[in-house]
Amino acid sequence: MEKFLITGLGNPGSLYRNTRHNLGFLIINRIAEKYLLSFSRKKFGYVSEFTYKKKILLLKPSTYVNDSGLSVKYWMNKEKIPLKNILIISDDIYLNFGNIRLRGKGGDGGHNGLKSIEKELRTSHYARIRFGIKNDRWMKEKIDYVLGIWSEEELKNIFDKLEISIHIIFSFILNGLQKTMNLFNNKNI
Known part of the structure; x- marks a missing residue:
């Protein structure tokens, strides 16, 4: 049976749990909740495997965002x-x-996790979902912003987008x- 690797990028640990940079983990966790899955701590990540017409491996790298490529490659x-x-x-x-965009290739857009994946896989030709977190604050405080926790306004609006x-x-x-x-790109989502 065909197998898929779905990887959400984020940083492990409670310090980062509710940060914008852990959006990938948040989405993977929502899938796990929806299908009553649990994760096992394994080499380079937290892994859950299930079948939904095809075999699916959910991965939350334990390597921190900047070294996500090591986990994905492994x-x-x-x-x-x-x-x-x-x-x-x-x-x-x-x-x-x-805003959500699905692409089959592309640049890293300054995202260190995507840089790491491209380096380890030696290609930028892999599918990725990019989930927009931009607001007016990030221009001045990029690192603090992505590692900051969600605002109340963001939390009110995020769950429909996660679905x-x-x-x-x-x-x-x-x-x-x-x-x-x-089906999904350019549909104002």
Whole structure:
């Protein structure tokens, strides 16, 4: 059976749990809650595996965002998952808050986790969901902003967007990258 690696980027530990930079972990955790899954601490990450018409491996790297590529490469090789079945979920400080974009390739946009993945995989041709966290504050305090906790206003608006992200992830798994991009990109989400 075909297997997929869905990786949410973030930093491990309670210090980072509710930060914007842990958006990838937040989305992966929502999937786990929805399907009553638990994570096991394994080499380079927290892993949960389940079947939803296809085999799915959920990964939260334990390497911190800046070294996420080590975790992705390890699990991709260990589970023999082809590059076309890899999906990375990250925050994006250049997209307006709540905007979601699925791409099959691209630059790292200054995101150190994506830089690490590109370095380890030796390609920028992998699928990624970029979830916008931009607001007016980030221009002055980029590091403090991404490592800051969600504001009350953001928390009020984020959960519907998390559900859309989950629909995109499962569409990617079931329908493929191109069809999913056609369904979701540029639809004002």
